[in-house]
Amino acid sequence: MSSPILLHVDDDLLANKVMEKCLEVVESSVRLIHVSTGWEAIEFLRTRMEECAGENFMPEVIVVDVNMPWLNGMEFVNTCELLLGRGCFEHTKLVFCTSEWTPERIAGLKQLEIQLKVSCSSIQKPITPAKLEKLVGPDRKLNIIT
Numbered sequence: 001m002s003s004p005i006l007l008h009v010d011d012d013l014l015a016n017k018v019m020e021k022c023l024e025v026v027e028s029s030v031r032l033i034h035v036s037t038g039w040e041a042i043e044f045l046r047t048r049m050e051e052c053a054g055e056n057f058m059p060e061v062i063v064v065d066v067n068m069p070w071l072n073g074m075e076f077v078n079t080c081e082l083l084l085g086r087g088c089f090e091h092t093k094l095v096f097c098t099s100e101w102t103p104e105r106i107a108g109l110k111q112l113e114i115q116l117k118v119s120c121s122s123i124q125k126p127i128t129p130a131k132l133e134k135l136v137g138p139d140r141k142l143n144i145i146t
Contacts, residue, residue, distance in 0.1 A: 003031040005059035009041040009076065010034075010097070011068045018127055019063070025129040033059070038071030038079065045084060058092045063123070066098035066105060073098075074112055081116065089118050099125040 008019050016034045023032055035041045041064070048057040064073040071079065073096050080088055094116075096109060101124065113120050123131050 003029050004061070005033060006030045007033045007035070007041060007044065007059040007062045008064075009036075009038060009062065009068070009073070010065040011036050012065065015065070015097075015125065015127065019132075022127055022129045022132040026133050030061075038064070038068060038073070038076030041076060042080060042083060045080065045088075049084060056091075058088060060091075061093045061095060062089075063095045063097055063127075066096050067100070074108055077112060077116070087117075089116055092118075094118060094120045095123055096120060097123040097125055097127060 006023070008016060010016055010019075019034070020032060023030060033044065035044055041062075045057065051057070064076055066073040077089070077094065098105065101122065109120055109122065
């Protein structure tokens with residue numbers, strides 16, 4: 001059985017390094033994949049979909065930065081739904097991270113949950129081992145229970 005995948009989508013190189021170090025601290029068996037843009041993430045997911053013949057290609061968890069250039073976190077999710085198929089996030093825990101949660105962003109996240117019919121989580125930046133521990137269960141595997 002392969003290790004669960006956490007796809008981290010963030011244009012901030014420091015945030016990517018912090019995520020890597022946090023996973024080391026919690027000693028997780030999770031396979032971490034970093035991409036810097038929403039478009040890179042979509043390309044990664046399309047490649048996995050082809051490799052897996054459309055079956056179980058989505059990572060167990062996707063942590064996506066809300067505030068990225070060209071394709072922000074919420075636009076990334078909507079674009080995935082269009083390109084990869086409606087319901088593609090059904091078995092994936094979506095976690096949005098940002099350093100600035102505004103009432104508008106919170107409302108947008110709630111609307112996205114309703115639209116996708118999935119539960120989304122949020123993490124305030126900076127990501128810490130304690131915050132990441134909530135995604136990782138006591139057996140050091142991804143806790144994808146919402």
